[in-house]
Amino acid sequence: MVLLPCGDWNKSQCVFLLWKSGTGTEGKSVMGALNFDPAPDAQTLYKAMKGLGTDEQAIIDVLTKRSNMQRQQIAKSFKGQFGKDLIESLKSELSGNFERLIVALMYSPFKYDAKELHDAMKGVGTSEDVIIEILASRTKAQIKEIIKAYKEEYGSDLEEDIKSETSGYLEQILVCLLQGERDNATLYVDTALALQDAETLYAAGEKIRGTDETQFITILCTRSATHLLKVFEEYQKLAGKSIEDSIKSETHGSLEDAMLAIVKCTRNIRCYFAERLYYALKGAGTDDGTLIRVIVSRSEVDLNLIKAEFKHIAGKSLSSMILVSSILI
Known part of the structure; x- marks a missing residue:
């Protein structure tokens, strides 16, 4: 450099x-x-x-x-x-x-993620978007190390702390993400099971009045990325709309954010982080915490690839947008 x-x-x-x-x-x-x-x-x-x-x-x-x-x-x-x-x-x-x-x-890296999670939950209020970002984008092995680092640094159980700070379906999806089950990656995809999952999601949302959130949570949090990509493809055929559009119409708030984060990380994790950076810089203020966290945590992983996605989304480079941001002081 x-x-x-x-x-x-x-x-x-x-x-x-x-x-x-x-x-x-x-x-x-x-x-x-x-x-x-x-x-x-x-x-x-x-x-x-x-x-x-x-x-x-x-x-x-x-x-x-x-x-x-x-x-x-x-x-x-x-x-x-x-x-x-x-x-x-x-x-x-x-x-x-x-x-x-x-x-x-x-x-x-693991202590930094643990610190960010701890900071997101301490004091008044909870920064749910930080917890969602970290848990939705880390691998099973990484989550295991984060849980260990959190215990060592703060003498507390990460899962219990998340349970104490969240509730309902958001708590359920975050606890499921902590288990790291969707990282059981395999190139083999059971097409019949993928179709069955797509039908289950369709039946749990678009096909009925109301939404069976638990079905969405179970499938999104326990299936591998390769399997989910096939599920999303089959879902599009069944519903005539993307899984993202269905999630937006069937859920709201932090649960919607968590589900969309999982889908985006499954489809293209670099694009997900590019979007996080873009929205951190867009508008009157700057989300300094997200800007710092993403750049630091991905600098030795895939930041150059994220920068390429950022330019595609924003139409300008990440560095040029950082330069014009006025809140980083």
């Missing part, structure tokens, strides 16, 4: 711009440094935060040009050399969304 000059832009926007020039492969924007040595990086960060003032540019130069695994080694070296926790040191020196983004970079 190449560090772009900050000029009059705020620090958060500068960090995001780093991903504009990422040269990673297989969709990755962040690849890490070659000939990596955590000791000098830790020393650079210590010097950047020592004394009066903070050298924010030095922090950007180090942390945004290292992979997550390398950042974990830097944190360990920082603790070993200076006896201080790097995340706590960064929190004490930085502020606002710049702090939020830099600290996000320092968490391991």
Whole structure:
């Protein structure tokens, strides 16, 4: 990656711009440094935060040009050399969304997801969209690690916390997603079962007055992606409309959001995240939390591919829309 000059832009926007020039492969924007040595990086960060003032540019130069695994080694070296926790040191020196983004970079992926879930449920109200995004887009193996990290970090059971913060069909679908059953991927699709599932969904929604939400939840949360794609195809033939349109007409609120997230992640997970970024930037304000979370969590997975989908949806690049957003301060 190449560090772009900050000029009059705020620090958060500068960090995001780093991903504009990422040269990673297989969709990755962040690849890490070659000939990596955590000791000098830790020393650079210590010097950047020592004394009066903070050298924010030095922090950007180090942390945004290292992979997550390398950042974990830097944190360990920082603790070993200076006896201080790097995340706590960064929190004490930085502020606002710049702090939020830099600290996000320092968490391991599973701990970061656990943190985002915990933050979504603490205090007054619950950020249901954050919980939906994470649980609908992670694999079975990832969810298992997130549950473990959540327990280790907060001493609480993720499923029980979700149950205490949600209710009804939303609670049911989120708990089902926690089980990770739909990740039992296979290239083989039982066409007869797919047709049966499509008929079940049709009978549970468009064919009757009212909606049998449990049938939708069961099928969407327990079938593999390859199987669901065939179900969606058969459903279109039966209902004469897409499964998305039926969900929109049969459900509402957070349950609708959760079902649509599952469908979108099944069809094209990069398009799903591109839409999340687009709506985070669209309009008068900016959803900084979503912007930071998606870019950080996907930077070493498929961010370059997400950026391509974003440009298709928005008609402009992700970096250009970030630059004109006015709330990232």
